[in-house]
Each structure stands twice: as C-alpha cells, then as structure tokens.
Amino acid sequence: DIQMTQSPSILSASLGDRVTITCRASQSLNGWLAWYQQKPGKAPKLLIYRVSNLEDGVPSRFSGSGSETDFTLTISSLQPDDLATYYCQQYLRYRTFGQGTKVEVK
C-alpha cells in the first residue's frame, strides 16, 4: 500500500499570509496526486489534480507543485474562506489520503 505523510497537522497563520502544506508519498506517484479542501460537516472539495492543475472555479491563490514523492500545496494569501482542513491524496494505485492539515487563524 502507498502511504501518504502530510505536515503539519495544524497550521496557524494570519490572514494574508503565504501558507504551505507538504505531503510525502512512500513511493513515486508519477504525478497522480490531488489536493482536497474540507470544511466541517461538508464533503471534501477537489482543489488540484495531477499535482498542479487547478480544478474549475478554484481561486488562483491556490497552487500545487512537486514530483516523485514530495508535493506542496500553497495558498498565496490566506483568506477567511480558506480556513479548513486540507488533504493530499494519491491515486496511482487505488487511493490513499494524507492525515490532513487544519488551517486556522493565528
């Protein structure tokens, strides 16, 4: 099974800050990496697919990068609507989620 390790678990930042979340896979994913946003009581929402492709309707302040086993989700300027939990997910073989990163206001 492919394991996904995400960090940090909790990220405290100020509105307007640049925020970075990292995700590491136990093997190379050949680009099969996505990022999701989830708000309390809601289903997850796809933000980025294939490492760096922005899903339709997702603000351009979100970006993804990385390769092989190491990946990053960046929010260029944290907005109130971005306070949520973020998950990376591999889909090279079946699917596996990272443990999640809760983004909160400092």
Add this chain to the structure above:
Amino acid sequence: EVQLVESGGGLVTPGGSLRLSCAASGFTFKNTWMSWVRQAPGKGLEWVGRIKSISDDGTTGYAAPVKDRFIISRDDSKDTVYLHMNSLKTEDTAVYYCTTDQTRSDVWGQGTLVTVSS
C-alpha cells in the same frame, strides 16, 4: 444537476450488517468508476474501496481494514452503487461518502452516518 445521494446509514450492533446505497443523477453513471470514502468522527478521510464501470470489467478494490468484510456492487439500470458492510466493528463508525472515481471534476454525496455500537 449532477448529484449523488447516499442512504441506508444508521445504528447497528457489532457483528451486524448494513447496506448503503448511493443514487446518481445528472451524468452517465454506467461509464463512471465509483468509490466509497469514510470519515470517523473527528478524524481524517479514509478510502474504503471502488468499483470500475462494467465496460472496464467492473472489478472492485478495497482498503485493508475492510477487505473481506465489505463488498461494493452497482446496478447501472438504477444508476446506483452499493456498499454492503458485514461483520461490522465499532471502528467502522463513520460518515460514509460515495464519490465518482475520476481525475477531475469529481462528485461527492452528502454522506450518511453509520454508527456501530451495542
């Protein structure tokens, strides 16, 4: 409108069984691979399993914690995917989501809560 609606959740005793349903609308269900994802209270997302479209051989795959206990099936005539859960354990307590298994523009249901407790 593209939509997935889960049903069938509820309270079940340990060792019991339950069947969840997920009704699809607004897209060509028969061509779509489908997955189930769960989330225990206060915890992260956990992929449960998926079923391919019949045209792609209709095979299933499962996460280790549910393999041999859970079965995913589909009825394309009803645009519905099912999650048959057997030998339920307290650790299976979670909100269960169905979702389209695709690279982009995926669709998620609202989730249905399964509580396993005596």
